[in-house]
Amino acid sequence: MADDTSIDLMGGGFTRGELAELEQQMILDAFSRHVEDVVYRVNDGKEATVYLCRTVPGEVDAPFVAAKVYRDRRFRGFANNAQYTDTSRIGDRRLAKAVRKGTRTGRKASQQMWVDREWQALNRLRQAGACVPQPYDHAPSAVLMAFLGDDAGPAPMLSQVRLSAAEAATAYGLLLDEIAIMLDCGLVHGDLSAFNILYHQGRPWIIDLPQVVSVDEAVDGWSLFHRDLVNLAGYFEHQGLTLDPTGDAIDLWGRYVG
Numbered sequence: 389m390a391d392d393t394s395i396d397l398m399g400g401g402f403t404r405g406e407l408a409e410l411e412q413q414m415i416l417d418a419f420s421r422h423v424e425d426v427v428y429r430v431n432d433g434k435e436a437t438v439y440l441c442r443t444v445p446g447e448v449d450a451p452f453v454a455a456k457v458y459r460d461r462r463f464r465g466f467a468n469n470a471q472y473t474d475t476s477r478i479g480d481r482r483l484a485k486a487v488r489k490g491t492r493t494g495r496k497a498s499q500q501m502w503v504d505r506e507w508q509a510l511n512r513l514r515q516a517g518a519c520v521p522q523p524y525d526h527a528p529s530a531v532l533m534a535f536l537g538d539d540a541g542p543a544p545m546l547s548q549v550r551l552s553a554a555e556a557a558t559a560y561g562l563l564l565d566e567i568a569i570m571l572d573c574g575l576v577h578g579d580l581s582a583f584n585i586l587y588h589q590g591r592p593w594i595i596d597l598p599q600v601v602s603v604d605e606a607v608d609g610w611s612l613f614h615r616d617l618v619n620l621a622g623y624f625e626h627q628g629l630t631l632d633p634t635g636d637a638i639d640l641w642g643r644y645v646g
């Protein structure tokens with residue numbers, strides 16, 4: 389991780405194209421050990437932009453990886469950052485105040501905290517055997533991870549996929565297993581829905597973890613957890629399943645958190 393490669397996007401005033409150029413240069417500088425070339429922009433995000441990158445031969449066990457570049461909170465859609473960010477956990481009191489007040493220093497620190505959270509969550513969950521992208525590297529405003537997709541393009545979001553009732557039942561069961569692994573690691577996703585799950589190689593993969601909360605943090609983990617299961621059930625009920633997300637949430641929470 390090289391601090392001198394971070395680009396300050398805080399000033400604003402960039403066109404979409406200029407921003408993309410800056411982001412692509414930042415990827416090439418920060419991840420030069422792994423990335424040879426930025427191929428294309430996968431999504432056109434408000435909160436983060438994901439780029440497909442070609443890897444340096446022999447450095448990574450795949451020809452392509454995904455680089456997720458975070459925006460300054462000014463560009464971000466998460467209005468209610470406070471729900472996830474417990475500033476009392478920031479050791480430096482002046483920095484905690486800066487984060488709460490949203491000063492320039494605070495915004496930069498806050499952006500980096502989100503990157504660190506996603507990086508740490510991906511590592512922890514991969515180690516625990518969860519179906520999340522393999523993380524490779526991180527920089528102050530970006531995470532490099534396995535690309536979920538194939539030659540035809542990125543895997544679709546679950547929200548774009550129509551499943552038969554049997555496929556939906558299988559996918560929902562697999563997701564409950566993934567959620568159990570997360571709880572066993574002491575983690576709640578916090579923004580789980582069919583938009584943050586990719587359907588890849590015939591099964592669901594959970595992505596987008598910067599807002600992950602630990603169950604013993606001072607925020608209300610149960611409410612976020614319950615909301616995650618209700619959001620997930622919304623999609624699966626449209627695919628023909630009859631579900632009891634509150635019952636499933638109580639059951640899982642009781643088993644892993646108590």
Ligand SMILES: Nc1ncnc2c1ncn2[C@@H]1O[C@H](COP(=O)(O)OP(=O)(O)OP(=O)(O)O)[C@@H](O)[C@H]1O
Pocket residue numbers: 430431432433434435436437438454456521533534535536537542543545583584595596597
């Ligand atoms: N590892 C990956 N492989 C392939 N595609 C990915 C990967 N990670 C993210 N994507 C694509 O990029 C999109 C945005 O990623 P993610 O959900 O992590 O960020 P976000 O903060 O929600 O961004 P947005 O501003 O688009 O909401 C995903 O919906 C998915 O289509």
Ligand SMILES: [Mg+2]
Pocket residue numbers: 583584596
């Ligand atoms: Mg997302």
